[in-house]
Amino acid sequence: MLAPIFEIKNLFHTYGPKPAIKIDHLLVEKAEIIALVGPNGAGKSTLLKLLGLIERPTSGEILFKGKPVSPFSQAAKNITLLPQQPFLLKRRVFENVIYGLKIRKIKNKNLLRQKFHQALELVGLPPEEFAKRPWYALSGGETQRVALACRLALEPEVLLLDEPTASVDIHSALLIKEAILNAYHLWNTTIIIASHDQAWLDEVPHKTWHIFKGHVFTKEINFLWGPWEMANGKLIKKFKNGQKLMFNAPRENIDKPVAIIESSKIKVLPQKDKKSLKMTIKQINKEINCKDLKITASLEDISLNFKINENLLKKYNFWPGEPIYVDLPDQVTWL
Numbered sequence: 001m002l003a004p005i006f007e008i009k010n011l012f013h014t015y016g017p018k019p020a021i022k023i024d025h026l027l028v029e030k031a032e033i034i035a036l037v038g039p040n041g042a043g044k045s046t047l048l049k050l051l052g053l054i055e056r057p058t059s060g061e062i063l064f065k066g067k068p069v070s071p072f073s074q075a076a077k078n079i080t081l082l083p084q085q086p087f088l089l090k091r092r093v094f095e096n097v098i099y100g101l102k103i104r105k106i107k108n109k110n111l112l113r114q115k116f117h118q119a120l121e122l123v124g125l126p127p128e129e130f131a132k133r134p135w136y137a138l139s140g141g142e143t144q145r146v147a148l149a150c151r152l153a154l155e156p157e158v159l160l161l162d163e164p165t166a167s168v169d170i171h172s173a174l175l176i177k178e179a180i181l182n183a184y185h186l187w188n189t190t191i192i193i194a195s196h197d198q199a200w201l202d203e204v205p206h207k208t209w210h211i212f213k214g215h216v217f218t219k220e221i222n223f224l225w226g227p228w229e230m231a232n233g234k235l236i237k238k239f240k241n242g243q244k245l246m247f248n249a250p251r252e253n254i255d256k257p258v259a260i261i262e263s264s265k266i267k268v269l270p271q272k273d274k275k276s277l278k279m280t281i282k283q284i285n286k287e288i289n290c291k292d293l294k295i296t297a298s299l300e301d302i303s304l305n306f307k308i309n310e311n312l313l314k315k316y317n318f319w320p321g322e323p324i325y326v327d328l329p330d331q332v333t334w335l
């Protein structure tokens with residue numbers, strides 16, 4: 001059996017008193033496209049830098065195809081990271097795109113030209129027009145696409161993308177999406193994308209991982225933000241309409257705790273009962289290749305995502321704007 005492309009073991013990274021990354025165990029399989037989503041400061045860029053082998057973890061281990069790796073090791077040649085704010089060398093587009101290939105000791109001029117053409121075409125920039133363009137004569141969207149072309153020219157085994165559409169318009173964002181999917185189909189590249197752009201991500205990833213306070217969740221989760229009030233060993237969230245949520249408090253003291261609930265543990269009830277929470281259905285989405293429907297329900301400042309069976313949807317005649325009663329698990333993870 002093929003070893004996973006990455007195996008993470010007890011990975012811990014910190015820049016100060018708080019951990020930026022804390023992952024006990026995580027596998028990335030070959031040729032997967034994974035979306036990494038999480039709020040600002042959750043640890044997305046840090047995780048990508050650790051996997052990109054450009055930052056040394058405080059402790060723990062990363063295995064690449066079964067072998068332990070460290071920053072700037074040989075394996076790093078197969079992994080490439082497009083950072084949040086990519087920079088170009090103060091040279092023309094052609095020299096920028098072939099730079100990584102030259103470092104990898106590719107000297108054949110025809111091959112360099114051929115790889116340049118392919119990479120530029122992948123990101124939707126005419127190679128002839130852009131080859132001689134200096135780095136300063138590019139728009140923001142073009143700069144981002146040239147930076148992506150620099151990575152694609154390497155035909156990487158792993159492509160890590162940090163907010164690739166953060167400062168580009170819809171047209172460039174679509175071209176970047178196409179380029180990423182083409183790379184995946186051409187070379188079976190394993191791709192991890194950190195992005196806040198849910199609409200752009202739609203239908204791209206095979207898996208979505210959530211990251212929060214350096215912890216990665218591979219299952220669909222929901223965040224229940226505070227404020228939480230402490231009473232008799234419980235943390236309570238009170239809503240303006242009189243409803244409340246109550247869970248056992250965490251053993252340790254957590255500053256501004258957030259409750260994490262797995263979507264699969266949220267149950268839909270046919271009607272109100274003692275423990276249920278009355279929410280409003282905001283959205284019902286049909287997921288591709290899945291018989292279940294994804295419901296987004298909200299109550300004041302909280303929003304929950306969970307799946308329900310199509311038959312149940314018909315039976316209860318759920319509709320956006322209508323109320324829905326949900327039962328939340330007794331146990332939550334506090335972070």
Ligand SMILES: Nc1ncnc2c1ncn2[C@@H]1O[C@H](COP(=O)(O)OP(=O)(O)OP(=O)(O)O)[C@@H](O)[C@H]1O
Nearest residue numbers: 015016019020038039040041042043044045046047
């Ligand atoms: N070089 C650094 N020095 C000190 N702290 C850092 C450094 N880089 C990141 N951090 C801290 O580590 C935590 C994780 O940051 P990171 O940039 O990985 O988050 P992120 O999820 O990528 O955020 P964003 O969505 O805002 O880009 C944050 O608390 C951040 O302040």
